[in-house]
Every structure is written in structure tokens, then in C-alpha cells.
Amino acid sequence: MITSTEKQKIQETDAQRIIRNKREILDSIYVTYLSVKLVPLHKLIIQFVFSLLLTLLYTNPMLAELLNLKNVNDPPLSLKILIPSLYTAPQIALFCFLFKKNLLMFFRKFNMKQIKLSVWAGIFSLGIAMGINALLEYGFSYTAADNTNTISFVPSDSFILIVQLLGEEILFFSTFFFILKLFTYAKKPQYGISICISSFLSCILFGLAHLSTYDFHIIQCVFIIGFPCFIKILLLLKTRNLWCTYSAHLVHDLLGVLIVAYGTLVSQQYL
Numbered sequence: 354m355i356t357s358t359e360k361q362k363i364q365e366t367d368a369q370r371i372i373r374n375k376r377e378i379l380d381s382i383y384v385t386y387l388s389v390k391l392v393p394l395h396k397l398i399i400q401f402v403f404s405l406l407l408t409l410l411y412t413n414p415m416l417a418e419l420l421n422l423k424n425v426n427d428p429p430l431s432l433k434i435l436i437p438s439l440y441t442a443p444q445i446a447l448f449c450f451l452f453k454k455n456l457l458m459f460f461r462k463f464n465m466k467q468i469k470l471s472v473w474a475g476i477f478s479l480g481i482a483m484g485i486n487a488l489l490e491y492g493f494s495y496t497a498a499d500n501t502n503t504i505s506f507v508p509s510d511s512f513i514l515i516v517q518l519l520g521e522e523i524l525f526f527s528t529f530f531f532i533l534k535l536f537t538y539a540k541k542p543q544y545g546i547s548i549c550i551s552s553f554l555s556c557i558l559f560g561l562a563h564l565s566t567y568d569f570h571i572i573q574c575v576f577i578i579g580f581p582c583f584i585k586i587l588l589l590l591k592t593r594n595l596w597c598t599y600s601a602h603l604v605h606d607l608l609g610v611l612i613v614a615y616g617t618l619v620s621q622q623y624l
Contacts, residue, residue, distance in 0.1 A: 377591065378591060382590055383544055384593065385533075386533065386544050389534050389537060396452065397527065397531040398531065399451060400444075401527045404444050404523055404524040405558075405562075407444060409562075411520075412565040434516075437516040440517060441517060441519050441523075444520050444523045444524070448523055458593075461594040467592050467597050470592065471588065471601040474585070474587075475605040475608065476605075477584055478584040478601065481580075485577050485580065485581070489576060489577070518603055522602060525559045525582060526595060528554070532550070532554050532555060548586070548590075552586040558579075560576075560578045560582075561579070581605070585601060585602065
């Protein structure tokens with residue numbers, strides 16, 4: 354049975370749909386702001402600091418030496434499963450412990466409409482990243498870092514993405530919520546400005562967290578990896594569901610890996 358609200362959405366014009374989407378996003382900005390305001394500051398600080406420190410440890414080249422992975426070309430599957438799990442599992446455990454009363458604020462039921470929206474958001478964010486990369490490379494004589502780990506991607510590595518990206522999402526949004534929380538103490542709240550600044554700083558920090566992975570190319574990390582994350586903020590405001598942002602992130606990275614792998618395969622055939 355189609356409800357009256359669904360009938361109105363079907364019958365509305367493109368202009369009406371745009372106005373409705375803008376109104377929904379503005380409402381989501383207000384709801385997100387108030388929701389974060391209700392979360393105790395110390396919980397956000399603990400999650401943010403823990404996720405950041407764990408990310409610094411996880412991306413530190415010394416970890417590979419400690420685990421004797423520096424000269425290992427094909428680590429066993431058990432090790433591939435263990436390493437990303439050690440990064441993500443503690444963050445999930447702490448997140449669930451700190452926000453067990455607020456989990457519905459972050460995670461909701463994942464429906465088919467949200468799945469489609471997440472896929473399109475992932476594709477769109479990848480398109481933005483590729484566009485920024487092309488602009489930097491051809492407009493400013495920029496050369497991206499060679500990522501041999503991506504080029505040598507094998508199917509078993511998909512588990513690393515599935516697990517690791519969930520940890521990355523917790524890092525990204527713990528940063529976003531922590532910064533947004535600081536704005537809630539203002540006497541005259543500016544909802545839109547607060548969201549924009551929190552998003553901007555979160556994207557920069559998220560990009561910088563990839564420095565060791567991309568040979569410390571700051572421009573690549575900030576502009577190509579960090580800035581497209583704005584799409585995830587918009588997706589969060591639209592759905593208020595971190596499962597959507599995680600799925601969009603997964604689609605983004607998997608498509609990027611497939612494109613790079615295909616380009617590498619084609620170039621090797623012409624050598």
C-alpha cells in the first residue's frame with residue numbers, strides 16, 4: 354500500500370523535489386546538532402583520542418617491522434584477518450561501550466533505498482576524487498604516489514577493506530562529532546557553519562591519517578582522499594545512518610581498486 358506521503362513524492366515536480374531535499378537536509382543538520390549536544394563531551398574525547406592513537410599506531414611503518422611484515426610479499430590469510438581486526442575491533446568495542454545509550458543516533462535499519470543512495474554516493478565521491486586528481490596532475494604538474502599495495506590487490510584483500518574501513522569510519526565520525534560538540538557550547542549556535550567547519554577539519558584529519566600509506570604526499574591525502582569525504586557528511590545528514598556512510602566508503606574504495614587494477618592490467622599488456 355502506498356501512503357499519502359509516498360504519493361506526494363511520486364507526483365511532485367523536480368523543483369519541488371529539490372526544495373524538499375533541501376528542507377530535509379536542513380532539518381537533519383538541526384537534528385544532528387541537537388543529538389551531538391546531548392552526548393557527554395568526555396565520551397567524544399575518549400573515542401576521538403583512542404581512534405586517533407590507534408590509527409597512528411596502525412599506520413606506523415614500525416608496526417610492519419614489529420610483525421616481521423616488511424619483507425613478506427604474501428602474508429598468510431590468518432595474518433591478513435588479524436591485523437585489520439586489531440585496528441577495528443577495539444574501536445567498535447569502545448564505541449559500543451561509550452555510546453550504548455545513543456547507538457540509534459548513529460546506526461539505523463539499513464533499507465534498500467539507503468543502499469542505493471550509498472552506492473551512488475560512493476560512485477560520486479570516487480568521481481570527485483578522480484576529478485581532483487586529474488586537476489592536480491594535469492593542471493599543477495602534480496604526481497601521485499605509487500601505491501603498490503593497491504596495484505597488487507588480490508581477492509583475499511577484500512576482507513581487509515571490509516574490516517578496516519569500519520575502523521576508518523569510526524575515526525572520521527568520532528572526529529566530526531567531537532569537533533561539532535565544541536560548537537554546541539556557543540551561546541548563539543550557527544548550525545550550518547558548525548557542520549561545515551566540523552566537516553572541513555574532519556576531512557583534513559582523515560586525509561592526513563593516510564600519509565604513511567601514500568608516501569607522505571600531503572596534497573594527495575588532503576585533496577584526493579580527504580575532501581571527497583564531504584559526500585559522507587551529506588549522506589549522514591540525509592540518512593542519519595553510519596551504515597550508509599560505511600557502505601559508500603566501501604563502494605568508493607572497491608571501485609578505485611578495480612579501476613587501478615584494470616589500468617595496470619591494460620598497461621602491462623602493451624609492454
